[in-house]
Amino acid sequence: MTTKLTRSLIYWALLSPLMVVILFPFGVMFVTAVRPREELFVYPPTWGFSEFRWENFSEMWVKTNFGGALLNSLYVSVAATVVALVLSIPAAYAMSRYRFAGKGAYRTFLLMTQMMSPIVLVLGLFRLMMSLGLVNDLNSLVLTYAAFNMAFTIWMLQSYFNSIPRDLEEAAWMDGASHLTSLVRIFLPLAVPAMVVTAIFTFINSWNEFVLALTMMRSSEDFTLPVQIYAQVAGRYQVEWHHVMAATVLATVPVAIMFSWLQRYLIRGMALGAVK
Amino acid sequence: MSSVTIRGVKKKYGAMAVLHGIDLEIRDREFVVLVGPSGCGKSTLLRMIAGLESISSGDILIGDRVVNDVPAKARDIAMVFQNYALYPHMSVYENMSFSLRLKRMAKEMIDRKVREAAEILNLSTYLERSPRQLSGGQRQRVAMGRALVRDAQVFLFDEPLSNLDAKLRVVMRTEIKALHQRLQTTSVYVTHDQIEAMTMADRIVVMNAGKIEQIGTPLELYDTPANLFVADFIGSPSMNFLRGTLEPGAVVLADGSRVPVETTGRGAAGQKVVFGIRPEHLSLSSDGTGLAAEVEVVEPTGANIQVYARVAGMPLCAVFTERHDFRPGQTIHLAWPGRNAHLFDAASGQRL
Ligand SMILES: Nc1ncnc2c1ncn2[C@@H]1O[C@H](COP(=O)(O)OP(=O)(O)OP(=O)(O)O)[C@@H](O)[C@H]1O
Ligand SMILES: [Mg+2]
Numbered sequence: 063m064t065t066k067l068t069r070s071l072i073y074w075a076l077l078s079p080l081m082v083v084i085l086f087p088f089g090v091m092f093v094t095a096v097r098p099r100e101e102l103f104v105y106p107p108t109w110g111f112s113e114f115r116w117e118n119f120s121e122m123w124v125k126t127n128f129g130g131a132l133l134n135s136l137y138v139s140v141a142a143t144v145v146a147l148v149l150s151i152p153a154a155y156a157m158s159r160y161r162f163a164g165k166g167a168y169r170t171f172l173l174m175t176q177m178m179s180p181i182v183l184v185l186g187l188f189r190l191m192m193s194l195g196l197v198n199d200l201n202s203l204v205l206t207y208a209a210f211n212m213a214f215t216i217w218m219l220q221s222y223f224n225s226i227p228r229d230l231e232e233a234a235w236m237d238g239a240s241h242l243t244s245l246v247r248i249f250l251p252l253a254v255p256a257m258v259v260t261a262i263f264t265f266i267n268s269w270n271e272f273v274l275a276l277t278m279m280r281s282s283e284d285f286t287l288p289v290q291i292y293a294q295v296a297g298r299y300q301v302e303w304h305h306v307m308a309a310t311v312l313a314t315v316p317v318a319i320m321f322s323w324l325q326r327y328l329i330r331g332m333a334l335g336a337v338k
Numbered sequence: 339m340s341s342v343t344i345r346g347v348k349k350k351y352g353a354m355a356v357l358h359g360i361d362l363e364i365r366d367r368e369f370v371v372l373v374g375p376s377g378c379g380k381s382t383l384l385r386m387i388a389g390l391e392s393i394s395s396g397d398i399l400i401g402d403r404v405v406n407d408v409p410a411k412a413r414d415i416a417m418v419f420q421n422y423a424l425y426p427h428m429s430v431y432e433n434m435s436f437s438l439r440l441k442r443m444a445k446e447m448i449d450r451k452v453r454e455a456a457e458i459l460n461l462s463t464y465l466e467r468s469p470r471q472l473s474g475g476q477r478q479r480v481a482m483g484r485a486l487v488r489d490a491q492v493f494l495f496d497e498p499l500s501n502l503d504a505k506l507r508v509v510m511r512t513e514i515k516a517l518h519q520r521l522q523t524t525s526v527y528v529t530h531d532q533i534e535a536m537t538m539a540d541r542i543v544v545m546n547a548g549k550i551e552q553i554g555t556p557l558e559l560y561d562t563p564a565n566l567f568v569a570d571f572i573g574s575p576s577m578n579f580l581r582g583t584l585e586p587g588a589v590v591l592a593d594g595s596r597v598p599v600e601t602t603g604r605g606a607a608g609q610k611v612v613f614g615i616r617p618e619h620l621s622l623s624s625d626g627t628g629l630a631a632e633v634e635v636v637e638p639t640g641a642n643i644q645v646y647a648r649v650a651g652m653p654l655c656a657v658f659t660e661r662h663d664f665r666p667g668q669t670i671h672l673a674w675p676g677r678n679a680h681l682f683d684a685a686s687g688q689r690l
Contacts (some may be wrong), residue, residue: 229423232390235410236417237437237484247436251427 095307122305131290139268142207154219172213207268215260222256340401340491347396373535374545380528416485417494424469431465455486495527566687580613589613591650604690614680620656623673
């Protein structure tokens with residue numbers, strides 16, 4: 063019992079430098095977000111503060127139009143995730159179950175698209191969206207986010223689909239199911255864990271994306287959260303740091319909590335894959 | 339229930355031919371076992387009957403309907419997979435009722451059928467469990483139950499017992515046979531285990547390298563194997579083979595010893611042949627005549643004694659039910675009833 067305790071202590075001691083590095087920005091963020099405005103620039107800097115200013119959050123909400131940006135971000139991230147999944151699932155299924163000419167080349171192509179940074183493409187994308195008349199339209203972000211994430215989602219889904227025994231679908235066909243029925247009633251329920259993982263991944267990527275959002279969105283009522291927060295800092299005579307930090311707390315923490323909660327479903331889902 | 343006819347069926351994967359023309363007539367209500375070594379194409383043939391694999395050439399008929407282009411779901415065939423392929427996200431009840439629910443059968447009817455099948459298979463107390471919570475034998479039974487509820491034209495089994503331990507395999511073997519006697523559904527059963535084939539089959543189809551070697555009842559195959567492959571494959575321990583040259587009335591072995599055998603009408607003098615005799619047909623000759631063999635290893639199994647010996651440098655096995663006290667190095671003399679001796683052409687392997 064005690065040996066187990068000491069061992070845990072040692073492990074945590076070894077992990078702590080990493081924890082400090084990771085948690086430090088969050089610490090600064092949180093502490094800045096809740097302290098009174100007057101204490102922002104005390105010297106030397108301290109962790110302490112005289113009172114918890116929860117009002118910072120409500121002030122910020124109103125002053126920075128946080129609600130509007132939050133809705134924009136939610137819309138873009140959810141829609142991009144849905145579009146990416148809806149298009150990736152058939153692609154991954156075909157790659158996992160059928161043989162066709164050029165399958166290997168397609169996989170390599172998907173991988174290669176991942177090596178290009180969106181920044182390289184941002185001008186081209188802007189002109190493309192311009193010609194489509196989608197600049198200043200949130201749907202331009204939905205399309206580009208979905209497209210940028212699909213290479214990964216297809217890879218991820220395909221590897222998982224490969225692990226779902228073909229026998230199960232064949233058994234369903236023998237039981238009288240059409241391809242579509244066996245897909246919907248047998249295959250997809252078993253693929254839920256993979257779909258959750260890829261959805262989380264796409265959602266987080268879209269939620270945090272900055273460069274494309276900054277380029278495509280011209281008017282402030284269409285800003286997503288990262289751009290809206292950035293707008294509180296860039297080109298301002300006076301930056302309200304406590305509001306900026308309050309906004310970043312609200313933009314990151316709820317999402318982080320939601321996904322650490324979703325994680326348990328992943329693990330439960332993985333165990334479901336075992337057939338024998 | 340229905341017959342299955344296979345006419346000149348071939349299967350190719352790209353340039354590689356896997357089945358080279360299979361002709362087989364499976365009668366209504368028959369239990370046919372496909373047996374053969376690994377990779378000989380048994381599963382491929384079964385999956386072609388099921389509609390899970392395309393047919394490169396030839397015809398497959400169920401009843402009198404050519405089903406070459408009929409998709410699996412419309413063939414009205416039930417199949418039990420080697421790894422059971424139970425739907426992991428459904429309970430036993432849902433697994434067994436899946437096909438009936440697809441047919442939109444009335445709820446009470448489904449319930450009756452599932453409970454009936456569960457009764458037959460001793461699964462009644464497990465209906466609410468998920469497949470994960472079952473033992474191998476129980477999963478196997480659920481897979482059977484899924485086939486059973488359907489009243490399909492034909493049952494297909496692909497090595498359904500190979501994931502079970504030896505004891506359970508024997509039990510399930512008997513259960514499947516009893517089930518067939520009761521339901522009389524035409525069945526095709528794939529295995530590589532010749533004992534399973536012998537004990538369960540009405541007729542056995544011995545396959546090798548994409549061809550049928552022989553079709554017959556278990557006893558036909560045992561008594562008159564058509565060639566060396568079948569003679570070697572059927573029976574355990576397998577048949578002894580002694581190579582030699584044919585002379586009138588005997589096969590002469592390498593060391594000059596003569597093995598007496600009926601030769602009239604069976605090949606020409608001087609022909610290279612293989613003499614075959616099953617271990618269980620050998621007995622000790624009382625008068626010191628007969629084939630001389632040098633004992634190497636003695637293995638008592640309880641029910642009998644298996645003796646591994648050497649004749650003219652060739653290995654030979656004999657099985658005795660009497661309790662003899664053999665010692666390694668000892669020379670014994672063996673005899674057998676003439677009608678149990680087999681003779682094969684050494685070049686073609688065909689029975690003479
Ligand atoms: N999809 C495929 N592509 C190419 N070759 C295949 C394919 N499926 C099977 N084969 C080949 O066909 C041959 C027959 O395979 P099959 O699965 O029918 O053998 P089997 O008799 O069932 O063997 P086992 O007892 O090991 O199950 C094998 O040589 C195998 O390599
Ligand atoms: Mg097989």
